[in-house]
Amino acid sequence: MLLDELVLDKDELTEFFVNDLPDCIGCFTCILRDEEKCPHRSITNPIITAIEQADVVIMDTPNYCMGMTGQLKTFFDHMAYRWFSHRPLKEMKHKTGIAISTTAGMGAGAATKQIEKQLFWWGIPKTYRLNATVLAASWNDVKPGIKEKITIKTKKLAIKIRKKHNHVRWGIRHKIVFKMMGGMQKAGFGNPKDEAYWKEQGWI
Ligand SMILES: Cc1cc2nc3c(=O)[nH]c(=O)nc-3n(C[C@H](O)[C@H](O)[C@H](O)COP(=O)(O)O)c2cc1C
Secondary structure, eight states: OHHHHHOOTTOOOOOOOOTTOOOOOOOOIIIIIOGGGOTTHHHHHHHHHHHHHOSEEEEEEEOSSSSOOHHHHHHHHTTGGGSTTSOOOGGGGGOEEEEEEEESSSOHHHHHHHHHHHHHHHTOSEEEEEEEEOSSSSGGGSOHHHHHHHHHHHHHHHHHHHHHGGGOOOOHHHHHHHHHHHHHHHTTOSOHHHHHHHHHTTOO
């Protein structure tokens, strides 16, 4: 629904499913050596490239046990090297994030908060959250009244996003965290790969 409202003819949309992505094995290759050498890079690379080139990044998950699915978290784990504490991408500063979750009863808000947190640490200034309680286990079983409510909410959100998209800026929280992380790199508390990156960017 949101895509119908948001994606205009001139826009390009790339969509990925992460259900078959293997778990991060905690080898630290991305963080300490080179993200390109991640054993799963051939699978994650098209997704990460699309994210890096996108204006708007939409992350979508059903609520499983009061949070995002394990599958989506697995994708986020493969992005650990892009956190502020490691090698954030400066282009993230200009992107808009959207987090979407449905839930049968409770927990969509918890799931989208988790997504928002991930995108915050990538450096995306603003993440809109779209939560929907559907009282069903499948879309076909969702009552018409609830579908109608979701439609209205989605339309309103799309209008807001289009209006504000080109005006996203880091707020005080992002600025503080970025400064703190810079201080950490400067003091030599980071790893050599990250420290070299911060210097290359001219941030320290
Ligand atoms: C493993 C699993 C865990 C779930 N956990 C919750 C939960 O904690 N609270 C809840 O209200 N619904 C829970 N649900 C229901 C789903 O969140 C809900 O049906 C959702 O809308 C399904 O979205 P989908 O059709 O995109 O899979 C769970 C469903 C599954 C399969």
